[in-house]
Amino acid sequence: MVKRNKIIAAVLAVVIVAGVTGFLLFRGAKSSGQRFEEIRPTRGSISSSVSTTGAVEPENRVKIKSSVGGRVEEVLVDEGQFVSKGTVLAMLSSTERAALLDAARLQGKSEQSYWNNVYKKTAVIAPMDGQVIVRSVNPGQTVTTSDSLFVLSDHLIVKAYVDETDIGRVKTGQKAVIGLDAYPEIRVNGVVEHIYYESRLQNNVSIYNVDVIPDRIPEVFRSGMSANIRIIVQENSRALLLPLRAVQSRNSSQVVMQKKRGQDGGQRYTRVKTGLQDDGKIEILSGITDSSVVLLPDSSFVLPKNNGGTNPFTPQRSRR
Numbered sequence: 001m002v003k004r005n006k007i008i009a010a011v012l013a014v015v016i017v018a019g020v021t022g023f024l025l026f027r028g029a030k031s032s033g034q035r036f037e038e039i040r041p042t043r044g045s046i047s048s049s050v051s052t053t054g055a056v057e058p059e060n061r062v063k064i065k066s067s068v069g070g071r072v073e074e075v076l077v078d079e080g081q082f083v084s085k086g087t088v089l090a091m092l093s094s095t096e097r098a099a100l101l102d103a104a105r106l107q108g109k110s111e112q113s114y115w116n117n118v119y120k121k122t123a124v125i126a127p128m129d130g131q132v133i134v135r136s137v138n139p140g141q142t143v144t145t146s147d148s149l150f151v152l153s154d155h156l157i158v159k160a161y162v163d164e165t166d167i168g169r170v171k172t173g174q175k176a177v178i179g180l181d182a183y184p185e186i187r188v189n190g191v192v193e194h195i196y197y198e199s200r201l202q203n204n205v206s207i208y209n210v211d212v213i214p215d216r217i218p219e220v221f222r223s224g225m226s227a228n229i230r231i232i233v234q235e236n237s238r239a240l241l242l243p244l245r246a247v248q249s250r251n252s253s254q255v256v257m258q259k260k261r262g263q264d265g266g267q268r269y270t271r272v273k274t275g276l277q278d279d280g281k282i283e284i285l286s287g288i289t290d291s292s293v294v295l296l297p298d299s300s301f302v303l304p305k306n307n308g309g310t311n312p313f314t315p316q317r318s319r320r
Contacts, residue, residue, distance in 0.1 A: 071092065075135065075138060079132055079135045084129050088125055089150055180221075181227070255271050259293060270288060
């Protein structure tokens with residue numbers, strides 16, 4: 001029994017020594033390896049935004065149909081062309097006129113010319129200023145009054161699809177930045193003009209349409225193109241900024257680390273009030289100034305330098 005107790009005591013002693021040694025090593029590594037980078041706040045721009053997707057669409061899309069059925073004689077515009085209200089888009093012969101002219105053509109040029117002047121063509125006229133975004137007919141084609149011959153758009157806008165969790169942050173008049181999937185190098189500024197009152201369900205999520213009016217319409221914009229939209233909810237162009245990792249949470253407050261004054265050095269925590277933040281920066285509203293020096297702790301673990309000591313957990317080579 002005595003021998004057994006001695007063995008247990010020896011094992012416990014080894015465990016205690018190993019634990020204390022490991023703790024001291026870890027503590028020494030932590031204290032000797034702790035390094036700080038001194039930085040000062042900077043002034044710059046920071047913003048809070050809502051990012052979403054959408055599509056390029058006409059603000060007003062008008063289908064042009066003929067008042068009579070018949071044969072298309074002339075098409076006077078092409079897709080992409082801008083037209084004014086009252087512009088003649090095409091000329092048609094009604095079904096009766098087309099039949100009469102075909103019969104007169106068999107009787108000679110004089111008869112055909114007579115009926116051509118007496119029985120006038122029907123004009124298809126643009127009802128508004130806009131761009132021809134669809135042309136569906138060609139000369140010689142037969143159409144009815146239900147066929148769409150042209151589609152006019154007054155101007156292109158971007159319709160953004162905003163999740164109901166974000167729609168409360170979006171207001172008319174807010175700035176936006178528009179990008180196209182087809183042309184990622186192009187960025188166009190815009191402004192929120194209208195927020196729709198009725199939602200639609202998409203993948204079991206309520207989505208609200210938001211009209212964003214571009215400041216300019218590049219030539220590459222086409223109706224139906226997919227777009228990426230970033231709506232600027234809040235922005236500050238002269239914010240006092242720190243890296244996001246410089247601000248810590250302690251005792252339900254936000255603080256930054258600063259060097260203590262005096263020869264003893266050390267660190268102290270200063271409470272700050274923060275504002276906007278993005279992926280890498282955070283706005284400081286109060287607590288420090290432009291001239292403040294903030295310490296950024298180095299979170300990497302550094303082993304202490306070897307001052308002649310050895311790690312008891314490292315296998316030792318036997319000496320002869």
